[in-house]
Amino acid sequence: MTGMSDNGEETPIKVGVLGSRGRMGAEVVRAVEGAADMTLVAAVDSGDDRAALTSADVVVDFTHPDAVMDNLRFAVESGLHAVVGTTGFTEERVGTLTGWLAEKPELGVLIAPNFALGAVLALRFAQQAARFYDSAEVVELHHNRKADAPSGTAEHTARVIARARAEAGMEPGEDATTSERDGARGADVAGVRVHSVRLPGLVAHEEILFGGQGETLTIRHDSLDRTSFMPGVLLGVRAVLTRPGLTFGLDRVLDL
Numbered sequence: 123m124t125g126m127s128d129n130g131e132e133t134p135i136k137v138g139v140l141g142s143r144g145r146m147g148a149e150v151v152r153a154v155e156g157a158a159d160m161t162l163v164a165a166v167d168s169g170d171d172r173a174a175l176t177s178a179d180v181v182v183d184f185t186h187p188d189a190v191m192d193n194l195r196f197a198v199e200s201g202l203h204a205v206v207g208t209t210g211f212t213e214e215r216v217g218t219l220t221g222w223l224a225e226k227p228e229l230g231v232l233i234a235p236n237f238a239l240g241a242v243l244a245l246r247f248a249q250q251a252a253r254f255y256d257s258a259e260v261v262e263l264h265h266n267r268k269a270d271a272p273s274g275t276a277e278h279t280a281r282v283i284a285r286a287r288a289e290a291g292m293e294p295g296e297d298a299t300t301s302e303r304d305g306a307r308g309a310d311v312a313g314v315r316v317h318s319v320r321l322p323g324l325v326a327h328e329e330i331l332f333g334g335q336g337e338t339l340t341i342r343h344d345s346l347d348r349t350s351f352m353p354g355v356l357l358g359v360r361a362v363l364t365r366p367g368l369t370f371g372l373d374r375v376l377d378l
């Protein structure tokens with residue numbers, strides 16, 4: 123709840139959704155409509171007027187990596203908190219957003235590469251495991267309508283693993299490959315190989331594989347349905363109101 127009305131009742135959080143006709147946006151619209159402490163004030167998709175969002179307290183963005191920065195600039199300029207699931211956040215983009223937020227220190231923006239609880243836990247488990255194994259690789263598997271590869275989750279996971287290994291003073295894992303067809307060893311993300319699979323029937327899945335002396339460890343998460351992301355999105359909407367500045371990752375909100 124955002125505050126008290128004149129008669130002493132708590133007022134619901136006013137939420138606007140960007141990308142509202144997409145796979146995720148439509149699910150967010152349903153989740154907000156079903157939340158007792160929220161009210162949906164705007165549902166905006168490609169070609170719609172974003173002015174409808176200005177009555178919101180919080181905007182939720184599930185659009186496209188090419189659209190999200192412009193949407194965020196609009197949100198910050200309009201004095202709206204934002205919860206963002208859209209992928210494509212490079213360090214440069216995070217720096218740009220941080221600059222915009224410096225002009226509006228009361229505003230909060232939460233960006234989460236993945237809102238599913240299990241995916242957030244898998245990331246944390248991978249971070250803990252990283253320093254105990256010689257090598258790590260990530261395999262992400264998604265539906266074939268996905269625009270970006272590797273997934274934002276896999277990219278973030280690889281970077282977190284790389285950072286944990288560097289902090290532990292570890293060298294890159296041994297790999298004798300000298301002859302390689304392009305892409306056969308996946309994308310190199312901060313020294314960690316990331317492999318992307320795209321198939322109809324899949325939703326969102328990730329395996330983090332570690333190898334060491336005589337053993338492997340596999341951490342796997344499966345989103346079997348897009349409702350898996352909704353508790354995290356609603357949690358983010360509630361949390362962002364009291365978290366000024368940029369928060370990156372739902373793990374921060376869950377206090378893991």
Ligand SMILES: NC(=O)C1=CN([C@@H]2O[C@H](COP(=O)(O)OP(=O)(O)OC[C@H]3O[C@@H](n4cnc5c(N)ncnc54)[C@H](OP(=O)(O)O)[C@@H]3O)[C@@H](O)[C@H]2O)C=CC1
Nearest residue numbers: 141143144145146167168184185189207208209235236237
């Ligand atoms: N963080 C997380 O937990 C999750 C993140 N994602 C990410 O969310 C994003 C969206 O995924 P998904 O819902 O599957 O994609 P969809 O393509 O199904 O939905 C995106 C929607 O946004 C619309 N859109 C595009 N540009 C704009 C704009 N400028 N303003 C308003 N609406 C716009 C699209 O319209 P049109 O098609 O006409 O362009 C479309 O309706 C992706 O980056 C994906 O990786 C997905 C799942 C979970």
Ligand SMILES: O=C(O)C1=N[C@H](C(=O)O)C[C@H](O)C1
Nearest residue numbers: 209235236268273274275326
């Ligand atoms: O596009 C998707 O579907 C998903 N996108 C996010 C990502 O790229 O990590 C989150 C989840 O994997 C689903």
